[in-house]
Amino acid sequence: MGFSLLSQPIYFLLVQYSFNPPIMSHIEDFDHLKIQLKDIISATENFSPNKLIGHGGFGVVYKGELSLPEGRIMVAFKRLDRRLGQGNIEFWKEITMLSKYRHENLVPLMRFCIEGDERILVYEYASRGSLDRYLNDTSVTWSQRLKICVGAARALNFLHDPVETQQRVLHRDIKSSNILLDDKWTAKVSDFGLSKVGPANQPQTYLFSNVVGTPGYCDPLYFETGFLSKESDVYSFGVVLFEVMCGKLCYEYANGKITEILVPKWKRCYEEKRLDEIIFHGLKEEMETSSLDSFSAVAYQCLQKASEKRPTMAEIVKELEFALEQQEVFEDLGKKLDFEEMIRIAHLAVAPLSYRSQSQLYTLFLKGFLVGDGKTWISINKHGELIEMISSKKCVCEHGLQPYATKDSRFFNVLLCTINSNFKVNVSTQFLLPDIAYTMNLVFKHFGTDHGTYVPIKYRLDDERDYRNSCHAHVRKDGWLMMELYQFTSNCKEHNFRIEFVRPFRIASSFFMYILEGIEFCPLKL
Incomplete structure (x- = not known):
């Protein structure tokens, strides 16, 4: 129900743009939209209460089927009731507006009827009201x-x-x-x-x-x-x-x-x-x-x-x-992750997690947190797929690398490597989702001088004869570098990999060092 304040105080304002709607200047332009009243009477069973679907400031609305060139379709008929305050101006305004402005989220005007005192607008039927x-x-x-x-x-x-x-x-x-x-x-x-x-x-x-x-x-x-x-x-x-x-x-x-x-x-x-x-x-x-x-x-x-x-x-x-x-x-997270499993993982958090709803728990997983002994980081991506990262302090073995503390890392302590350092990794997962394609990545950051994304290093799994080269990494949003080592499809939560990393040749500069954060398992972006 609308209202109109017709007796307003007079204000003298500087109006930037004054305008009036294009009303009835070219009525003949809309002749192709006209239909006869008899067709509407037939479609609404002479405006039967059984066809009534609503009321508004313009008048009563009925539904019914019309045979149009587009086919026989269900439409809505809005019948002008002048007692409600609207009239010819509003009627023609609807026609001029909706015939010119087409958008998927605007109700389409199909036809209209003007016979005697009847003014009826015909719209595409919105079945849900x-x-x-x-x-x-x-x-x-x-x-x-x-x-x-x-x-x-x-x-x-x-x-x-x-x-x-x-x-x-x-x-x-x-x-x-x-x-x-x-x-x-x-x-x-x-x-x-x-x-x-x-x-x-x-x-x-x-x-x-x-x-x-x-x-x-x-x-x-x-x-x-x-x-x-x-x-x-x-x-x-x-x-x-x-x-x-x-x-x-x-x-x-x-x-x-x-x-x-x-x-x-x-x-x-x-x-x-x-x-x-x-x-x-x-x-x-x-x-x-x-x-x-x-x-x-x-x-x-x-x-x-x-x-x-x-x-x-x-x-x-x-x-x-x-x-x-x-x-x-x-x-989407709810479809990918079992809520009970998330609660189980949350209970392993180093710092107790506080949440009151499923959505708050999802938010905590999106941010990520430490679990167990503080050397594993768990998070999820926006598709609800688990990401698991194992600290270098936990997975690197047989090495002479130095411990290093940095505020940038997810972990309390990581390892500092020179490019001449050889080391072996024994990395075990605990939380990977089955039937997900993962990449295994080395996560690191240059120490001191920025050497870009280049890392001269070779590596191989225990059961491989030949070493692989993967000397280039990409920079993540958090500033760390990530170098892909392998791709595999997970068939269970727990996987174990033994990897040997060696220098391809000795670098003369002792300043070519990097901070080794750990090994991260990320769902493969397809």
């Missing part, structure tokens, strides 16, 4: 909700910053009931009857207009001053994000009236770090902590009273995509 119906549905997962929000955000970003010569669109009535969902849960932003358009090639578009929108969703700055900008849509979308997270509409409703707007309470809970009090109970256990943090942070930024502090829709898309990626990584 509107988002507001699913806010408190426990079967709609956090991942699904994130995808819906990402889709709606992409649509608004397309409208705010269109491509080529299309004009910018300000929706003015973003709310969960105006975000439709198809059978694949794809978000479709709808209802453009209140929208405004303006120049697309400018960083900002401002308009002073009568205030329209829906209580709870309406930008307070716009409500108070009539000053409209694309940040007004951002505020409304932020409210929708909180609704998705909290599992309820942004207002309390009783006896046909709104009794409380919940947005101020939601903002306070975020500011006071009390989100747990408002998050929908059916979602808490499945939310990845970092995903929730990213989502709630951008939702809160959307609700800033000062419009310049609100993010752009492009920034919102980026943050929501990041939140979705974090959630999907978390869920």
Whole structure:
């Protein structure tokens, strides 16, 4: 239900861009979209209550099948009810808007009917209805909700910053009931009857207009001053994000009236770090902590009273995509790793691990930790595959290498080698996952002078006759060098390798030294 404040105080503002929607200037351009009323009456069984699927500020919505050149398809018919306050302007605005702006997350206009006093818009049928119906549905997962929000955000970003010569669109009535969902849960932003358009090639578009929108969703700055900008849509979308997270509409409703707007309470809970009090109970256990943090942070930024502090829709898309990626990584981990096995490994940690949920434990594994005697490091990659690293102090044997302490290492002590040092490694794994292709790598760092990624060294397994050469390494994100030694497919948790490393020739410089951190087993990147 929308509202309109028609008796606003008069403000004299410097308006950067003033604009009006292109209404009915070229009606004949849309003749190809017209259908006859009789076809709609047949499809809806003369607007039967059995075909009724919703109500809105424009009118009643029915469903029915139409025979079109595209085939016989299910569509939605939105029938204008002038008693609700909208009329020809809103009708033609929908037609001009949706016939020009095509995006996978905008509801497509299929046809329209104009006969006598009837004004009917025909849309692609969104079989799941509107988002507001699913806010408190426990079967709609956090991942699904994130995808819906990402889709709606992409649509608004397309409208705010269109491509080529299309004009910018300000929706003015973003709310969960105006975000439709198809059978694949794809978000479709709808209802453009209140929208405004303006120049697309400018960083900002401002308009002073009568205030329209829906209580709870309406930008307070716009409500108070009539000053409209694309940040007004951002505020409304932020409210929708909180609704998705909290599992309820942004207002309390009783006896046909709104009794409380919940947005101020939601903002306070975020500011006071009390989100747990408002998050929908059916979602808490499945939310990845970092995903929730990213989502709630951008939702809160959307609700800033000062419009310049609100993010752009492009920034919102980026943050929501990041939140979705974090959630999907978390869920992927759950498919790869057995939670009970993770708990078993966590109990072996040198320093006790503190976690309250499965997602927090995954986060600890992503960061990595020492286990057992402090000479094995366990972590996982974003695909939930275990990485195991054994300290040089544990696996290097038959050597005259010096112990060395460095703050850069995962381990308390490692070994310092000269390039003239020969040594043998006896390395045993304990935690590798079966049926995973692994690489075995030597992890090291040059001591003092940077000699690049070149390491003149030869090596062989105990059962090999010939030595191998692998003189080049690559630099990891943490600054250590990693040189691949072997590839193999794991068939169990425990593997043992004996490797001999020798100098291919004697290096004259005694300063050619390196810090040997250990042997690391990493899942092979395919």
